[in-house]
Amino acid sequence: MSPTLEPEPLCERDDVDVQTETRTLTRTEFETARDVANHLTLGVANDAGEVLLVADGVRGWTLPGAPVGPDEDWDAVARRALESLTGVDVGIAEPVRVxxxxxxxxxxxxRQRTTYDVLARTASVPGRPVADEPTVAGEDVTDLVWLDRVPEDASGAIATDIEAxxxxxAE
Known part of the structure; x- marks a missing residue:
């Protein structure tokens, strides 16, 4: 059975890196923040020590991800996203950070609102699987690559996630 990806229980685990940030917003900013979705970031790893990255027009090469609605099951979102991207049934190996x-x-x-972004690493997959028509969160993915390193133009949280x-x- 795969580990659960529900964020609140993950925040209580010692083996999951939890990063918390508090942002104080104006009324207008707060109303906009109410629409910020929870997010699942997926580290798809293969048996050659590579990770699957998708091109994000704004942020460059990044790990694939999917929004998680308020009533959605995080584990089900992960399974759907992984299969729609790789074309194979990939299990979650472990949550990495919240x-x-x-x-x-x-x-x-x-007046508070909390959002979560969970990073999970998949079980190792053989080769470099890619679905015939890969999608992430219902959007077609045209640019993807398997890399064994952090891309040179990646920085900040994106680079940290890929490196993790x-x-x-590799362990």
Whole structure:
């Protein structure tokens, strides 16, 4: 059985890196933040020590991800996203980290909203599987690559996530 990817229980585990940030927002910003979706980031690793990256027009090469709706099952979202991208049934090996962002409205401590981004590493897959028509969150993916390193233009949280998946896959 795969580990659960539900973020709140993951935040209690010692083996999962939890990063918390609190952002105080104006009323207008807070209303906009209410629409920020939870997110699942997937580190798809293969038996050659490579990870699957997709081209994000804004951020460059990044790990694939999918939004998670308020009533959606995180594990089901992961299974669907992985199969739609790789074309194979890939299991989750382990959750790696949770980024928790707590939005609060300036001057109103009772108005809060928390979003999560969970990074999970998959079980190792043989070769370089890619679905015939790969998609992520219902969107066609035209540019993807298997790499055994962090891309040169990756930085910040994206580079850190890719590096974490590569390191854990090598263990």
């Amino acid at each position: 980024r928790r962002v707590e939005f609060e409205r300036d001057g109103d401590a009772d 998946v590569l390191e854990r896959s």
